[in-house]
Amino acid sequence: MVGNLFVFMSFQMLIPTLPPYIKSIGASGTEIGLVTALFSIGAVLSRPFIGFMLEYRARKPLVLIGALMLLLITFLYPLSQVVVIFLAFRLLHGLAWGWSTTVNGTAAVDVVPNSRLGEGMGYYGLSITIGMIIAPSLGIFLFQVTSFENLVYISGALGVIALILLGTVQYQTPAEVLKNKKEDLKFTYLGSLVEKSGWFPAFITLMICLGYGAIVTFIVIFAEERGINQIFLFYLLNAIFASLSRPVAGKWFDRKGPRGLVMVTIAITFIGMWVLSFAHSNLTIAVAGVLFGIGFGSLIPTLQSWTISMTPSNRRGVANGMFFSSIDLGIGVSGFVFGVMAQFFSIAVLFQISSLFLIIALILTILEGRRSKEVRQPKEALS
Template sequence: MTHSTQQKLWTLPFIFLIIANLFTFMSFQMLLPNLPPYIESIGGTSLQVGLITTTFAFAAIIIRPFIGHMLMTRPRKVLVMVGSVSLLIMTVLYPVTQVVVALLIIRFIHGIAWGWSTTVNGTAAVDLVPRRRVGEGMGYFGLSVTVGMIMAPSIGIFLYQNYSFDLLVWISAGLGVIAIILFAFTSFVTPAQVYENQKNPPKFSFVGSLVEKKSWYPALVTILNTFGYGSVITYIVIFGNEQGLSGTFLFYFFNALFATLSRPITGRYFDKHGPWKLIIVCSGLSFIAMWLLALSNSNVDLIIAGSLFGLGYGSMMPALQAWVISKTTTERSGIANGMYYSSIDLGIGASAFLLGFVYQFVETATLFKLSSFLFLVVMILTFLDQRKQTKPWQAPR
């Protein structure tokens, strides 16, 4: 099936893909904030707590150039199914052992599956979205990412704190099964250029498949942006335990709620005006939210911080993805999309690794304060790029 030139956005395949991707992200993100305290509970050191995130991120980054190259010559559906099934297999392996080293190996392989799946799914969405509506379309697709990243951890934290890690894993696996079924019934679109490339396959270059040069600037901004989120996802449960806060999940719930409510507005704004003012405002909101989180001593504080973080960080991520994609060609959208997700993993992984060392010497709240300043750097870099623009923004064709 060749790439459609029609401007219709809400097709049945696009709807199926959004829902399936939501279940994929929920399945994965339910585990993410609970693995660090789980590792700590079975005797893991503070460095190993950081490594559980870093090893996964490193694996995801390493695999993405290969997937990006495969997307230039392979139809979408097989690649989507392989990624989804691989994620399910790795998920059910976590309860098999309580040896930290073995869990780190499982996490590394899980990272490979995650890097595969996120790159392929995101590229499949780009193929289904009309080029002139990429901001709006990827904004709605980004809801499946943002809601999964933000709502699922709240559910996972609730299950882990009130039941058991094993139950958490099996519910996560159940969501993965639903995702596989939905992907199986989705009709994917493959660009015509992919079939042309099969006749004369492009040569593989690790760097060329890892980096889309035209999109390097928004990818850098994404790395810095997700560094702040990395501190939240790694340490918020530990922070809640230290502060005696029973409603840590409320931060994620209201984060997801406000990110969802703002998405239709921010997606259309991107298509009309571009990414700059949107990201500048949202990074400022994220900075404030991080300090509110660090100073939280009640569940109400967590709700306020989560709501503000949802408006800020939750609105920024799909805008950054659309910004990355808008700077490249349709043929290389898979590579650009892979670089975007690698930027997320690199930011989160670097945050977990570096803060893992700092965590030995400071309070958990201080980690949130330190990482918050990365949002100010995002604001400055985006402002500087806006100053360079000489032509009015035009949505990509």
């Protein structure tokens, strides 16, 4: 968990700082947009291949290769004074990110007992949530007070720590995976991109991140427009309440299943988005941070656990790849679409529009729960 936290911190702190840097070396508006698009494309492209490898390969070498690739590509950025070369590095970074997140998530699942999957992956998911919450604001702060090169060196130092920590873990590879041989398995890109048994929670994840992407992209600009000078309160309280709520959410998942938990956390996140859209003070920002910590902070690991719980052990790599691709696609597409819409709407209105994706996710979860109940009842009657 801690090793993966440093992976996410190292990577996520660069996300909000790469667009202004590439702009400073002469990128056009379209090229700035490609910074996010190429990364998302790279991550989605690589995940089916690594998902297939996870069906027959031991975990530790794949984890360390992914962390090492992320580290090396991070140190390439200051060398790129040509826009095209910079964008090529961004595509490579996306490929490595797709590799690392898929492998790390699968390795974590293999360590956690099935009876405590929700709780265990909830703890592991803290590394993802806290990284996504804290690292962007840390990156922005460092970008403002020091040079881009120093920011990259700090990011790289976190990557080195991640590599060392991940190297100390005692990994477990399922027996079914160790029995498999590459020659006996058939690879198809679509088959390794989508795991049918866990597609529904992955699709809900996509909907959630289509809504959340607007927050990631515009919250700093929104705070500046509203004259809110303590935006760190949103990130800080988000992280604190995500940490506090995670054990409760994990145990709920293990005892009662995912659907009710998903519905409650979607509703809390939705309320948080609307509170944020009306914020004109540090107090309101703080309240929004608390709601996001409880809602979104529990929602993402719950959806990951739900996806994995529906998947055979030998297909967990594919399922994890599908789950993380849903996050990357959701945030990437959202940033681009709402970036275009920002020319016509205020940022507060963008937050409100993006919250509609959470309503869609909530309705679909309710309908899926009713369908599952209807399917179970005839089976129970037959038995």
